[in-house]
Amino acid sequence: MFEERRRRRAVRRVRAGDGRPLRRFRWWQLPGRALFELALTEDHGRTVRYDVDVRHWQNQSSGNVKAQLYRDGRLHAESKIPAVFPVPGGGTIEVAMSGFGIKRCHHVAADGAERQLTPHPASAEGRRARLDRDHPALSRWIGLCSLSALLVGVGLLVLQIAEPVSEIPPVAARVGSFESPVRLPLWLNIALGAATAMASVERALRLRYHWLLDGAAN
Numbered sequence: 001m002f003e004e005r006r007r008r009r010a011v012r013r014v015r016a017g018d019g020r021p022l023r024r025f026r027w028w029q030l031p032g033r034a035l036f037e038l039a040l041t042e043d044h045g046r047t048v049r050y051d052v053d054v055r056h057w058q059n060q061s062s063g064n065v066k067a068q069l070y071r072d073g074r075l076h077a078e079s080k081i082p083a084v085f086p087v088p089g090g091g092t093i094e095v096a097m098s099g100f101g102i103k104r105c106h107h108v109a110a111d112g113a114e115r116q117l118t119p120h121p122a123s124a125e126g127r128r129a130r131l132d133r134d135h136p137a138l139s140r141w142i143g144l145c146s147l148s149a150l151l152v153g154v155g156l157l158v159l160q161i162a163e164p165v166s167e168i169p170p171v172a173a174r175v176g177s178f179e180s181p182v183r184l185p186l187w188l189n190i191a192l193g194a195a196t197a198m199a200s201v202e203r204a205l206r207l208r209y210h211w212l213l214d215g216a217a218n
Helices: 002-012 124-134 136-166 169-175 186-205 213-217
Strands: 033-041 047-055 066-071 074-080 083-087 091-098 101-108 114-116
Touching: 002 083, 002 091, 033 101, 033 124, 047 091, 066 083, 074 083, 101 186, 124 136, 124 186, 136 186, 136 213, 186 213
Parallel strands: none
Antiparallel strands: 033 047, 047 066, 066 074, 083 091, 091 101, 101 114
16 A cells, blocks of 8 residues: 555656657766666557666755656656656556665566566666676676675674664663674775675666665665
8 A cells, every 4th residue: 555655656756758869878977877778569569669767966865866768769758766657558667766776677567567677788787787698607706796795784784783772771671781793993894885885886787676785785
């Protein structure tokens, strides 16, 4: 029920586009632009191309990041993120971001079936997908390193939170105080923080997101 209300609010945020053409992806936009595409066969049998364009450099904290939906190369609609764009056939295209990049860009059919949109080959997400396709073993190794970095980061975060919480008098009286067995020097804390941030960026390039692992790194 809550999810359905959230979707309805997102649909109400959608505004009609002005028909401007989709701009070509340039190499210098790699750090700041995500572009995904979808070929969708509509009810009358015609195949229509949809593109979702998101500019990362907009200030996420202000809530002004927008997703733009292009239909056959022309701006069809736009919305603040998280965005839910209705498309013919009763489905939607859903777009959401984390603090490190796109975490969701999927077509959801009327029957609930989902498929991820295809990243543009020139985008950072498209290059990561090509690495996975051309070098699957290396891709799996990189993904495992990212997951390991986040697991270590979450574990250390739990230890750091547990110690001050255990010093609260009612908690200490019930369960006793807790002293973290891990004491890291400042330089190592900084290095681990950088590693977890890089791991979350790498996972965002694959549209992987977990509320605990990636959310804790925000």
